[in-house]
Amino acid sequence: MDALSPDEALQLADWHWHIRGQISVLPSYADHNFRIRTEAGDYVLKVANPSWSRADLDLENRAMMTLAEREPAMRWPQVQIAMNGEHLLTLSISGQVRQVRMLSFVPGRTYADVIDSLAPAQRPVLHASLGSAVGRLTRGLQDFKHPAADRQHDWNLMRLPALREELAHIDDEAVRDIVRTQLDAFCGQLPFWHGRLPVSVLHNDANDLNVIVSDDEDGPCVNAVIDFGDMCTSFRLADLAIACTYAMQHEADPVACARAVVRGYLAQCPLLRDELEQLQTFILARLCHSVLMATRASRESPDNPFIMVSQRGVRSLLRQLAGLDRNAIAGPFLESLHD
Structure with a gap:
């Protein structure tokens, strides 16, 4: 070009x-x-x-x-x-x-640039504002339709089963076992979820480099989400799960972080009980998705050392979450839900 x-x-x-x-x-x-x-x-x-x-x-x-x-x-x-x-x-x-x-041009700094410089007391406010921004994103795209949104996108969680062959190429045996367990559980539930969980057009990539933060009177606050290149039609829950996945990688207490993100999200866009009950499963699935996609990319470009650099945080969080109760994050919200 x-x-x-x-x-x-x-x-x-x-x-x-x-x-x-x-x-x-x-x-x-x-x-x-x-x-x-x-x-x-x-x-x-x-x-x-x-x-x-x-x-x-x-x-x-x-x-x-x-x-x-x-x-x-x-x-x-x-x-x-x-x-x-x-x-x-x-x-x-x-x-x-x-x-x-x-x-x-959207002014501000990326979430990744801001979060690690914040004091512990400031972080929950930013987490909640991230959730609020993604909730507005979901709410704003409610009922949005476009024929191109049905494209077969590699990063659509609905397409996770297509990456199963990459399992054998994961270099870390412990990580490979976790990914296999989570992949089997996720893929086994897909037919059921297709009939129970809402589907919509998603941004599908609210990662820490696509979230823009500005300073207001209460401190750093998320005011924009950019880069719509990964849009697709998938489970509505996925945008929240993706935002949590990236935010949690910056935190010593990822569960507390995710709860703050969820709280901010639900203030803008309520979810069904069925969705909240699967939130942690979707977060784990996104982490597995990342491992499998990076494994494939590394096989295709073995001389590129940067492909696996971001995997350190992904794999660390995957190990942490795999051993937790499935409602460790959503539990408090399920207790107050009456639908």
Whole structure:
């Protein structure tokens, strides 16, 4: 994929959105992203890799526009409408057809950058605000529909059974045994859950690098969730489980952390008893999912040492949770639930 220079990117921004300012390149795994600083605010020009389909990017944009309308208290990335009235442009760039869009830049620091610098007394407030933000995310996407949301996404927990063959390649025997046990339990319940647990369109990736924190009068608070590239249709519960999974890895007391996240979430988006009873199972499943995906990636790119670096926290938390009562996290909430 030919590189797009900052000057060329700024020309696109000017031609199609009349946005002018100082431009800089943003890091991206496969796309070309640029931050444009203007007196009216900052923007991100996103030039997608040719492998991205228009339908997938249309899904992301329409989800963000829906959230901006339904949950205005949060600072979602705002989709900018081009001069021709469209929110997603198909352009020929360097002889390739590319999908191009413009979003507002969401200021703040990532959850990962903030959490480890906080005093113990400040952490529960941030945990609860994380839960509240993800609860608003779930609530805002309630009844949201889009044909591309039904795509077969590797990170959809519904597709966890497809990774079973990676079990044999997990290098740590103890971890392999835990993953096998949790995988068997999760996959065995899938047919039952399909008939009992609500399904919706999810963000599916509220990890500690996609959650943006700002400072307000009560201290650091989550005010945005970004990066909608992993969206899919799955169990509604999964977004909460994913947020808990990443937040817990920063804590000496992961159960207390998860309870604070859940408390914040439920204040915005109540869940069924059936969902709360499966929360810990879903958290464990997400951890297993991460282990299996990293194992596959490491097999495919054995010379990349960075693939397994993030697995230290994942595997440590997996070992901790595997030995706990299945309602260690949700127990207090189940006691007060009457549905």
